[in-house]
Amino acid sequence: MAYQFTLPRSIFIGKNALEASEDAVKRLGKKAFVVTGRIVTKAGIVATLTGYLENWGIEYVVFNDITGEPTDFMVEAGVKAYKQTGCDFLIAIGGGSPLDSGKAIAAMTVLEGKISDYLGKEISGKFPPMVLIPTTAGTGSEATKFTVVTDSVKEIKMLLKGNSLLPELAIIDPSFTLTSPPGITAATGMDALTHAVEAYTSRKSTPLTEAYALSAVKRIFRYLPTAYSNGSDEKAREEMQLAAFEAGVSINNASVTLVHGMSRPIGALFHVPHGISNAMLIKECLTFALDGCYERFGTLGRIIGAATEEDDDKTAAWSFIAELEKLCRHCNIPTLEEYGINRQEFENATEKMSEDALASGSPANTIKEVSKADVLKIYKKLWE
Secondary structure (H helix, E strand, O other): OOOOOOOOOEEEEOOOHHHHOHHHHHOOOOEEEEEOOHHHHHOOHHHHHHHHHHHOOOEEEEEOOOOOOOEHHHHHHHHHHHHHHOOOEEEEEEOHHHHHHHHHHHHHOOOOOOHHHHOOOEOOOOOOOEEEEEOOOOOOHHHOOEEEEEEOOOOEEEEEEOHHHOOOEEEEOHHHHOOOOHHHHHHHHHHHHHHHHHHHOEOOOOHHHHHHHHHHHHHHHHHHHHHHHOOOOHHHHHHHHHHHHHHHHHHHHHOOOHHHHHHHHHHHHHOOOHHHHHHHHHHHHHHHHHHHOHHHHHHHHHHOOOOOOOOOHHHHHHHHHHHHHHHHHHOOOOOHHHHOOOHHHHHHHHHHHHHHHHHOOHHHHEOOOOOHHHHHHHHHHOOO
């Protein structure tokens, strides 16, 4: 059966990637709308970007009002500012929130109505050219046709998709991740791992996505502990950015599964950062899916060195889960209780969360059938 495989149009990756992208950026327009957040601005990373833009003779406007994970209100403010300032292309720089916001803003400068009108629809249009520059290693947004925006009225995280959301240019420079603190490094690293594992075990996986996903999993297990414990280790940072990109490419073409479906409602209702809510769920969700495909999970166990070729698939699969638990502990991933979430409030919300999780479509990609009762049971297990 034939399948489609998509990537950003052009990619610069490695040390000095921004500097090397000069000609490619110049071709996109004369005035850039720079979408970012205040943390990235405070770290001096935005100043590095704008310094290059000035040297290249490109005008710019900085919109640094992305405060936390993107909402429809942030997107509306960005669209208004883009239109008022006469920009002709867009650069998003930061973690997943600015990158997702940038995609949504670009789309809504062209599309009619509100962004919530496009939930469940394929987004398409001739959007302003986009440059995406990640400053964390995890979301993979620079490689995907997806954006996640919270509907403030319905309190749901909307997964919006369409090939038109792929950037014209992705610039992946590991030096921009050196200032990422341990907590962010852990959250984004676990997000990348979730992407890779879900893509590899997805019903939509293909030979190409499998290659990218396995490479990402192997890199993350080897280098995330170092990047978390010693953020100045340039080799670990570079490998984690490569892994995040590989994982992003994987989900772009094979999609995510149960973990992401259940994670988004936790983020929407309890404001847990996306990578952390993924990490809170990953062990229980993958344990649920394990017997749906021991062969795939067994391969994961072998490629990270947790099992040998002599181990059968079931043994190797459980070895992978054991190593996953160790990695979560190393990165100090909190439980719901440790994060400060009230158990009664959480339990009161599980009906809505389960329905929202299934409605997102992601759980349906899981290698094993998933029912609402299964989702409710997993949410309950997070407190055991």
